[in-house]
Amino acid sequence: xxxxxxxxxxxxxxxxxxxxxxxxxxxxxxxxxxxxxxxxxxxxxxxxxxxxxxxxxxxxxxxxxxxxxxxxxxxxxxxxxxxxxxxxxxxxxxxxxxxxxx
Numbered sequence: 507x508x509x510x511x512x513x514x515x516x517x518x519x520x521x522x523x524x525x526x527x528x529x530x531x532x533x534x535x536x537x538x539x540x541x542x543x544x545x546x547x548x549x550x551x552x553x554x555x556x557x558x559x560x561x562x563x564x565x566x567x568x569x570x571x572x573x574x575x576x577x578x579x580x581x582x583x584x585x586x587x588x589x590x591x592x593x594x595x596x597x598x599x600x601x602x603x604x605x606x607x608x
Contacts, residue, residue, distance in 0.1 A: 508552060527543060532547050536571075539570075560589045563591065
């Protein structure tokens with residue numbers, strides 16, 4: 507849930523860049539460390555509601571669900587016409603719009 511005054515404010519912006527702190531995946535979570543961050547696909551509705559047309563994937567939890575979690579996140583972005591920055595399968599891809607990776 508998000509306060510409607512915040513939604514209204516964000517919807518008045520040309521672009522909202524959301525920091526997607528954890529991968530968005532509905533897949534199996536295999537923990538390789540004590541604490542794994544993950545977002546359920548349902549979070550996409552909140553991101554859409556807040557006008558988040560760009561997702562920043564560059565953070566320390568992007569790979570918490572390994573490559574499959576990153577692939578799922580990029581696929582969800584592509585399916586929802588969202589641009590992504592900051593992550594990819596190599597340095598060149600990470601510096602560009604990663605949605606083209608799917």
